[in-house]
Amino acid sequence: MPAIPICQDIYWIGVNDRTTDLFEGMWPITEQGVSYNSYLILDEKKALIDLTKSTKEEALVSQLSGLVNCSELDYIVINHMEPDHTGAVRILRQLAPQAVFLCSAKAQAMLDNYYGITEGVRVVADGEKLSLGKKELTFYSIPFVHWPETMATYESSEKILFPCDAFGGYGALRGAIFDDETADLPLYLKEALRYYVNIVARFSQPTLNAIKKLSPLTIDVVAPSHGLVWRRNPQQIIELYQKWARLASEPAEPGVTLIYGSMYGNTEAMMNAVAEGISRCGVPLEIFDAARTHASYILPSVWTKSGVMIGAPTYEVSLFPPVAEQLEALVEKRIMKRKAAYFGSYGWSGGALKRAQEIVEPLQWEWLDTLAFQGGPKLEDFKRGEEFGCKFAEALKASQ
Ligand code: FEO
Numbered sequence: 001m002p003a004i005p006i007c008q009d010i011y012w013i014g015v016n017d018r019t020t021d022l023f024e025g026m027w028p029i030t031e032q033g034v035s036y037n038s039y040l041i042l043d044e045k046k047a048l049i050d051l052t053k054s055t056k057e058e059a060l061v062s063q064l065s066g067l068v069n070c071s072e073l074d075y076i077v078i079n080h081m082e083p084d085h086t087g088a089v090r091i092l093r094q095l096a097p098q099a100v101f102l103c104s105a106k107a108q109a110m111l112d113n114y115y116g117i118t119e120g121v122r123v124v125a126d127g128e129k130l131s132l133g134k135k136e137l138t139f140y141s142i143p144f145v146h147w148p149e150t151m152a153t154y155e156s157s158e159k160i161l162f163p164c165d166a167f168g169g170y171g172a173l174r175g176a177i178f179d180d181e182t183a184d185l186p187l188y189l190k191e192a193l194r195y196y197v198n199i200v201a202r203f204s205q206p207t208l209n210a211i212k213k214l215s216p217l218t219i220d221v222v223a224p225s226h227g228l229v230w231r232r233n234p235q236q237i238i239e240l241y242q243k244w245a246r247l248a249s250e251p252a253e254p255g256v257t258l259i260y261g262s263m264y265g266n267t268e269a270m271m272n273a274v275a276e277g278i279s280r281c282g283v284p285l286e287i288f289d290a291a292r293t294h295a296s297y298i299l300p301s302v303w304t305k306s307g308v309m310i311g312a313p314t315y316e317v318s319l320f321p322p323v324a325e326q327l328e329a330l331v332e333k334r335i336m337k338r339k340a341a342y343f344g345s346y347g348w349s350g351g352a353l354k355r356a357q358e359i360v361e362p363l364q365w366e367w368l369d370t371l372a373f374q375g376g377p378k379l380e381d382f383k384r385g386e387e388f389g390c391k392f393a394e395a396l397k398a399s400q
Contacts, residue, residue, distance in 0.1 A: 001014070001016060001064055001175065001176075002063075003040070003063055004177055005159070005221065005340060006039070006158075006160065006229065006231070007220060007221075007390065009041060009042045009043060009134075009135070009155065010039065010040070010042075010135075010158060011039050011040045011041075011042070011059070011067060012037060012038075012039060012177050012223070012229060013038050013039065013040050013048075013063035013064055013067065014035050014036060014037035014038055014039075014063070014173065014177070015035065015036050015052045015056040015059040016034075016035050016051075016172040016173055017029075017033055017034050017035065017053065017055075017056055018033040018172050019055070019174065020033075020053070020055070022035070022086060023084075023170070023198075023199075024084075024199070026296075027170075027198045027199070028294050028295045028296055028297075029170055032170050032171045032172065032187075032191055033170075033171065033172030034170050034171065034172060034226055034227075035054055035171070035172050035173045035226055035227060035262070036050075036051075036052040036056060036060075036084055036085065036201040036226065037050065037177075037224060037225045037226065037227075038048050038050050038051055038052060038060060038063070038064075038225075038331070039072065039162060040064065040067055040068065040145065041132060041135055041137075041155065042067065042068060042094075042174075043132035043133035043134055043135045044132060044133030044134075045074040045132040045133060045231065046062065046068055046072055046073050046074050046075070046132075047073070047074060047076070047077060047102075047132055047137065048073055048074040048075070048076045048077065048092075048099075048217050049077040049079065049104050049153055049162050050077065050078070050079055050085050050087055050090050050162065050164055050225045051078075051085055051087065051088040051089060051092065052084070052087060052089075053083060053084045053085075053087040053125070054083065054087030054088060055087070056087070056088070057087060057088035057091045057385060058070075058117065058343075058395075059374055060088050060247065061088070061091060061092075061095065061139070069212075070092070070095035070096040070099075071095070071098065073092075073098070073099040074098075074099060074100065074132075074134075075100055075101075075102050075130075076092055076096070076099050076100070076101050076102070077101065077102045077137070077139075077153050077162075078101055078102065078107055078111070079105040079150060079151050079152060079153055079163070079164035079187070079225070080107075080146065080147060080149070080150045080151075080165055080225070081103075081105075081107045081110040081111070081114065081147060081149055081150075081163065081364060082146065082147060082165070083114065083372065085164065085225055086111075086114065086115070086308070087124050087358065089101070089111070089117060089126075090115055090117070090177065091113050092110045092118060093120070095128065097120070097314065097360060098120075099120065100121070100122050101117070101121045101122065101165040102118050102122055102124050102130070103121065103122075103123065103124065103140070103149070103151075104123065104124065104126075104139075104141060104149045104150075105123045106148055106149030107149040107151075107394065108121050110149055117232065117388060119196050124139040124151075125139070125290050126139065126140060126141035126151075126269055127139070127140065132366065134157060135154055135155055135156075135157050135158070136155070136156050136157060137153050137253075138156060139152075139153055139154075139158075140152045140154065140213060140214060141199040142163070142206070142209075142210035142213065142214070143206060144203045144206035145163075145165060145166045145203055145206050145207050145210045146164075146165040146166075146199060146200055146203060147165075150164060150165070150212065152163075152166065152210070152215075154217055154219075157221035157346065158217075158220065158221065159217075159218050159219055159221065160220065160221040160222075160223055161214065161219045161221070161222050161223065161234075161366050162223050162224075163210075163222065163223075163224055163225075164179065164208065164224065164225045165200065165224070165226065166190045166200075166210060166224060166241065167192075167197060167222050167224045167230070167237045167238060167241055167376045168192070168224035168225055168226030168227050168329055169188055169189075169191045169192030169193075169194075169195045169196075169224075169226055169227035169228070170191040170192070170194055170195045170226065171184075171187060171188050171191040171227055171228075171263075173227070173228070175256060177229050177234060178228065178229050178230075178231050178232070178243065178332075178381070179228050179229070179232050179237075180231060180232035180233075181229045181238070181353070182228060183281070184258065185228075187240065188227055188228050189240070191227070191244060192227060192237065192240065193240075193244065193300045193303075193304070194296060194299075195226065195227070196300075196317065197244070197299045197300045197333065198243065198296050198299060198304045200241075200245075200331060201245075201248065201299075201303060201333050201334075202332075202334065204244075204246075204247075204248035204249070205245070207241060207242075207245040208222070208242065208245045211238060211241065211242050211245070215222065219234050219235075219238075220234065221234055222234040222237055222238065224237075227250065227356070239341060244303070244304075244377045247303055247338075248334070248336070249306060251304065251306060251337075251371070251399075251400070252303070252304055252305050252306040252338070253284075253304065253306060253400075254283055254284070254305075254306050254307070254393075254396045254397050254399075254400055255282070255283060255284040255285070255286075255301075255304070255305030255306060255307065255311050256283055256285045256286075256305060256307040256392070256393060256396065257286050257288070257298065257301040257302045257305050257307070257308050257309070258274070258275060258278070258285060258286065258287045258288070258309040259269065259288050259290050259298060259302075259309070259310055259311070259323060259326050259327075260287070260288070260289065260290060260309075260310070260311030260312065260323070261291050261311070261313070261320040261322045261323040262289075262311075262313065263313055263315070263320065264368040266313065266345040266352075266373075266375065266376045266377060267311050267312060267313045267320075267343070267344045267345045268311075269376070269377055269382075270343055270344075270345070270371075270373065270377045270381065270385045271287070271311045271343075273372075273377070273381075273382040273383075273385030273386050273389070274309065274311065274343055274385045274386070274388060275287060275389060275390035276385075276386050276389065277385065277386035277387060277388060277389025277390035277391075277392075277393070278389040278390065278392065278393045279389075280386070280389075280390055280393075281389075281390045281393035281394055281397070282374055282393075282397075283307075283393040283396055283397060284305065286301040286305070286363070288301070288326075290312070290320075290322040290323045290325070290326045291300050291322035295326055295329035297324055297326075298329070299329065299330070299333055299335075302330055302335050302338065302376075303333070303335055306339055306340060306396050306399070307337075307339045307340070307341075307392060307393075307396045308330075308336060308339070308340045308341075308365070308398075309340070309343070309389070309392060310323060310327070310340065310341070310342045310343075310344075310356055311342075311343050311344055312313065312342075312344045312348040312351060312352050312356070313325075313344050313345045313346065314344065314345070314347065314349065314350050314352040315349045315352070316351075317349055317351040318351045318352065318355040319351070319352045319355035319356050319359070320344075320352065323356070324355065324356075324359060325351075326392075327356060327359040327360050328359060330360065330363065331359060331362055331363060333364060334362075334363065335362070335365050336364055336365075337364050337365065338363070338365050338366075339361070339365070339366050339368055339395065339396060339399065340365045340366065340367050340368065341367065341368050341369040341370065341371075341388070341392045342356055342369075342370050342371070342372075343368070343371040343372070343373075343379070343385065343388060344371075344372060344373075345372075345373055345374070345375065345376070346372055346373075347374070347375065350372055352370065352372075353370055368392060368395055369388060369391060369395075371384060371388045
């Protein structure tokens with residue numbers, strides 16, 4: 001995609017990535033891709049804000065060269081050191097040896113650690129201002145959104161916030177970069193939630209701290225380093241991030257994430273009865289086959305819903321391993337204080353529920369109910385399953 005003006009003399013010069021299958025080496029993005037958004041300010045002083053992954057450095061240089069000779073760059077702002085935004089620093093160092101890298105003190109050490117760059121680096125303080133001529137940048141430390149060194153940059157004449165990872169989302173850009181131009185806003189919102197829960201959720205309190213810190217600013221445009229640029233309604237993505245971050249410590253909305261696994265179809269058959277009961281009670285429900293779904297897609301559902309229904313057979317006197325793996329991912333993301341229930345088949349001894357409870361013990365979940373059955377479910381078991389699902393859904397509604 002060619003460079004796109006955001007306003008006079010400020011350009012989006014981002015790069016789409018549709019060839020990386022796993023973001024951070026683990027989160028699937030094969031289908032939707034991701035963008036690494038960089039921005040260029042052409043004033044008396046010329047500043048580049050955020051870079052790209054090393055595999056896309058040629059594309060970034062091409063974008064840049066269409067607007068300015070790299071040897072004319074004065075500043076390169078490094079808001080965040082994760083290599084999806086800094087993989088191109090070495091080539092920029094070569095092409096723009098006169099440019100000064102602007103970053104936080106912690107990022108200065110990381111520039112050396114990751115890339116061996118020690119020269120031409122200037123540390124900017126929290127709240128420090130830098131005039132580019134007509135435009136002026138202010139740097140705000142927003143630690144742990146996403147790494148400890150992270151900062152956001154604010155351009156005050158156009159009221160544009162460049163917050164790097166904050167307010168970002170998965171999804172390569174499809175020609176339109178602005179929230180008011182895309183016809184696919186629901187997709188980007190869904191991918192922003194998946195990105196938030198996969199990447200940022202562990203840092204929800206720092207996210208709330210950052211939103212509070214930046215709240216005195218008048219923001220006309222939110223220009224993050226992944227996904228859409230928000231100019232029609234910049235508060236929309238800020239408020240969504242705030243809502244998602246609060247879910248780390250506040251109750252989620254009534255709803256059920258049903259995570260199940262099945263070896264020979266018995267637990268799956270019961271799953272359909274349980275799902276029928278939940279749906280009959282009018283509670284939103286998402287169903288995931290643990291063995292066939294990456295945790296990336298299950299995490300957002302659990303993050304935003306109050307109930308977790310686990311369906312799994314006993315396997316070697318323990319929990320069916322694909323379900324165990326998913327529960328471990330929930331522990332990694334610290335999805336606390338959900339209401340839970342368990343159902344599943346066993347052959348000659350149980351063990352699945354005990355292991356499930358052991359895995360999620362750090363999350364302080366409240367276990368409301370259990371429905372274990374031996375072998376294959378009978379007609380009367382399906383009836384019990386429906387009632388079990390409905391009872392769980394009613395308990396979620398009653399607890400709000
Ligand atoms: Fe988009 Fe934390 O890097």
